[in-house]
Amino acid sequence: MTTTPEVALSDRLSAQVPRYTSYPTAPHFHPGVASETYRQWLSALPAGTGISLYLHIPYCDRLCWFCACNTRQTRQYGPVTRYLAALHKEIDTVAALVGPAIRVRSVHFGGGSPTMLLPADIVALDRRLRQAFDYAADAEISVEIEPNDMDEARFDALAAIGMTRVSLGVQDFDPKVQAAINREQSFELTRSAVEGARSRGARSVNLDLVYGLPHQTVASVEATVRQALQLRPDRIALFGYAHVPWFKKHQTMIDEAWLPDARERFAQSTRAGEVIVEGGYEAIGLDHFALPGDSLAVAMRTGRMHRNFQGYTDDDGEVLIGLGSSSIGRLPQGYIQNNPATGEYERQVGEGGLAVSRGYAFSEEDLARGWVIERLMCDFAFSPAELARLFPAHAPGILADARRLAGDDRGAVFAEEHDRFVVTPEGRPLVRTVAAGFDTFLRTGKARHSAAV
Ligand SMILES: C[S@@+](CC[C@H](N)C(=O)[O-])C[C@H]1O[C@@H](n2cnc3c(N)ncnc32)[C@H](O)[C@@H]1O
Numbered sequence: 087m088t089t090t091p092e093v094a095l096s097d098r099l100s101a102q103v104p105r106y107t108s109y110p111t112a113p114h115f116h117p118g119v120a121s122e123t124y125r126q127w128l129s130a131l132p133a134g135t136g137i138s139l140y141l142h143i144p145y146c147d148r149l150c151w152f153c154a155c156n157t158r159q160t161r162q163y164g165p166v167t168r169y170l171a172a173l174h175k176e177i178d179t180v181a182a183l184v185g186p187a188i189r190v191r192s193v194h195f196g197g198g199s200p201t202m203l204l205p206a207d208i209v210a211l212d213r214r215l216r217q218a219f220d221y222a223a224d225a226e227i228s229v230e231i232e233p234n235d236m237d238e239a240r241f242d243a244l245a246a247i248g249m250t251r252v253s254l255g256v257q258d259f260d261p262k263v264q265a266a267i268n269r270e271q272s273f274e275l276t277r278s279a280v281e282g283a284r285s286r287g288a289r290s291v292n293l294d295l296v297y298g299l300p301h302q303t304v305a306s307v308e309a310t311v312r313q314a315l316q317l318r319p320d321r322i323a324l325f326g327y328a329h330v331p332w333f334k335k336h337q338t339m340i341d342e343a344w345l346p347d348a349r350e351r352f353a354q355s356t357r358a359g360e361v362i363v364e365g366g367y368e369a370i371g372l373d374h375f376a377l378p379g380d381s382l383a384v385a386m387r388t389g390r391m392h393r394n395f396q397g398y399t400d401d402d403g404e405v406l407i408g409l410g411s412s413s414i415g416r417l418p419q420g421y422i423q424n425n426p427a428t429g430e431y432e433r434q435v436g437e438g439g440l441a442v443s444r445g446y447a448f449s450e451e452d453l454a455r456g457w458v459i460e461r462l463m464c465d466f467a468f469s470p471a472e473l474a475r476l477f478p479a480h481a482p483g484i485l486a487d488a489r490r491l492a493g494d495d496r497g498a499v500f501a502e503e504h505d506r507f508v509v510t511p512e513g514r515p516l517v518r519t520v521a522a523g524f525d526t527f528l529r530t531g532k533a534r535h536s537a538a539v
């Protein structure tokens with residue numbers, strides 16, 4: 087980061103910008119797109135469409151104080167049972183609308199903690215899905231695993247549903263950091279969860295790590311990374327802690343005086359990335375790493391990587407159907423988000439309906455800008471010729487924005503090369519701020535986001 091003036095850099099590190107897991111971003115979804123629209127969009131999917139499913143389980147046995155996910159703690163299982171009954175009903179309703187000629191290519195169980203479900207409920211959920219939808223023979227089945235949940239019976243359930251891919255939450259191995267975020271999890275427990283998943287069929291294991299947490303230093307983050315590398319995960323996601331206490335009240339349990347500042351966060355993420363790359367991993371996009379043979383690394387090298395609500399993915403399906411409260415889907419016509427209030431979600435699907443609370447119908451310009459933002463987030467570059475080929479009507483306006491941005495930066499962060507616009511290697515940590523330059527909504531938006539790095 088030598089070419090960027092000091093003041094501008096620190097301003098940008100603390101700038102608040104979206105993570106661009108969608109465009110437009112979720113704060114711009116609105117209630118004008120509701121269940122009736124979704125019903126039409128689902129019914130219009132052509133036969134033979136390959137789809138991905140995302141199932142959201144908004145429960146955890148305990149609450150980590152740093153968590154920004156859509157979840158809640160429950161000590162009793164009754165609410166989970168009621169929720170699962172509704173989820174089964176929603177599966178049937180959606181499957182009836184899309185018809186039998188739709189092929190499921192991937193399923194992702196996320197949360198919250200899907201592994202807090204009883205083993206029999208995990209198996210029953212999978213059975214209902216397979217009865218309702220036609221699965222491709224090689225469908226990916228991925229599961230977010232909370233290592234503290236795991237026992238033999240749960241691993242057996244994951245093997246029974248054909249899990250192929252898992253992602254384990256680690257965050258940090260330092261006991262002092264773990265105490266400050268209410269997330270105790272020993273290295274040995276994590277090791278046994280990785281081994282358990284691999285021995286039950288997971289071909290690819292991801293570990294989630296987080297920097298910018300309370301009490302972390304460059305040295306402590308490096309120590310966590312070195313421990314994680316001992317487990318030889320196929321992928322590592324390295325997230326910057328998003329401190330959003332105005333949105334997640336339990337984060338007020340974290341004293342802001344314990345948090346590293348923007349410069350320290352940047353140093354932690356830089357050092358962590360260096361150690362992971364020295365360990366033989368390829369840096370992927372903003373915050374992921376993968377072994378060179380992993381499908382995400384292959385997708386990156388061949389320009390086929392994508393970004394969706396789960397982050398970076400090699401899943402190139404055009405249709406993502408979200409199931410469960412708060413889940414977000416993407417169809418060719420736009421985005422759909424289910425009601426985040428579980429009670430309301432259960433009532434709506436219980437009556438045999440859909441439970442959309444808001445969404446967004448794409449304009450042609452949204453698709454063009456969304457394409458540029460996705461390519462920047464995935465490839466750190468985009469081709470003007472490709473933009474003009476895909477979106478001829480909107481390319482001139484967007485390229486004018488690109489030239490203005492590259493001019494503003496005088497080549498430090500974003501530059502025009504002979505046949506493409508690129509985020510410079512030094513500018514990569516700031517790719518979200520570059521993407522924001524193409525976001526017409528940001529100029530009018532009122533949403534608050536987390537720090538850029
Ligand atoms: C749904 S959880 C993963 C599965 C499981 N619940 C667990 O914690 O092991 C998703 C991941 O999001 C990340 N995450 C959650 N809250 C975050 C925050 N405030 N800032 C950055 N990353 C966060 C964590 O790395 C976490 O593992």
Ligand code: SF4
Nearest residue numbers: 146149150153155198
């Ligand atoms: S980090 Fe995972 S286990 Fe912790 S509260 Fe969030 S979703 Fe639940």
